[in-house]
Amino acid sequence: MKHFIITGTSRGIGESLAEQLIDENHHLICISRSTNQRIVGQAKVKNCRLDYFNHDLNNLNAIDQLMKDIFSEILDSKFNNEAIYLINNAAILTPVSPIELIETEKIIENIHINLLAPMIITSNFLKLTMNLNVDKRIMNISSASAKYLLPSQSCYSTAKAGLDSFTKSIKIEQENGEFPAKVAAVYPGMIDTNLQSEIRSLSSDHFPYVNEFIRLSEEGKLQTPEYTANKLIEILLSEDYGKAVILESID
Numbered sequence: 001m002k003h004f005i006i007t008g009t010s011r012g013i014g015e016s017l018a019e020q021l022i023d024e025n026h027h028l029i030c031i032s033r034s035t036n037q038r039i040v041g042q043a044k045v046k047n048c049r050l051d052y053f054n055h056d057l058n059n060l061n062a063i064d065q066l067m068k069d070i071f072s073e074i075l076d077s078k079f080n081n082e083a084i085y086l087i088n089n090a091a092i093l094t095p096v097s098p099i100e101l102i103e104t105e106k107i108i109e110n111i112h113i114n115l116l117a118p119m120i121i122t123s124n125f126l127k128l129t130m131n132l133n134v135d136k137r138i139m140n141i142s143s144a145s146a147k148y149l150l151p152s153q154s155c156y157s158t159a160k161a162g163l164d165s166f167t168k169s170i171k172i173e174q175e176n177g178e179f180p181a182k183v184a185a186v187y188p189g190m191i192d193t194n195l196q197s198e199i200r201s202l203s204s205d206h207f208p209y210v211n212e213f214i215r216l217s218e219e220g221k222l223q224t225p226e227y228t229a230n231k232l233i234e235i236l237l238s239e240d241y242g243k244a245v246i247l248e249s250i251d
Helices: 012-021 037-045 060-076 104-129 154-176 194-200 210-218 227-235
Strands: 002-007 025-034 049-054 085-089 133-142 182-186
Touching: 002 012, 002 104, 002 154, 002 194, 012 025, 012 037, 012 227, 025 037, 025 060, 025 182, 037 182, 049 060, 085 227, 104 133, 104 154, 133 154, 154 182, 182 227
Parallel strands: 002 025, 002 085, 025 049, 085 133, 133 182
Antiparallel strands: none
């Protein structure tokens, strides 16, 4: 039995990841603020075990208990636990604006969800699997914005750059572990999700590159969430997973 913990499954890449991983030999653990009933229904039809946890990742202090609850389902399983995988996918783009125009609470929320929540989830994942001799993998969904900077995206870019550094650090730590986890951060590319819609709705005063993003959408140059999820799953399940700590392309 392969267990997949996925954050941000209410829509976008997370929804597509969950949908494509539905299988009677898989146990899906989905995390988002609201339950994705479509995914729940598909799992029932295909006899796939699914546990859904409603949680706002901005609530950092409750993540420890969330992970304990999740692992009570995994470790109490009667199935043979051959693999436990974590995909830190949940993210927010906003606020997109020059930093001096952004409210403090919006900065905090962005860093909470994009950086601190994945760090705390990963910490708990490693703590709770430390003594398990199973295939353990962590995939952090990062962004090219960590490396290629644009104005008005300081919060998002900073959080993703931090996620990359965190991933590199964890890889070094795990190399000396008795039962190490494989870890990598992946840049999934430009995808036609709500994050892209948010960018295209901004004023040029707040985001000078808005017309470039509108043009990319109009020319059909954005990837679909379904295509992106398929490529991410291929990477996660590959024999070479974890050899490269930062993957800047899914192709």
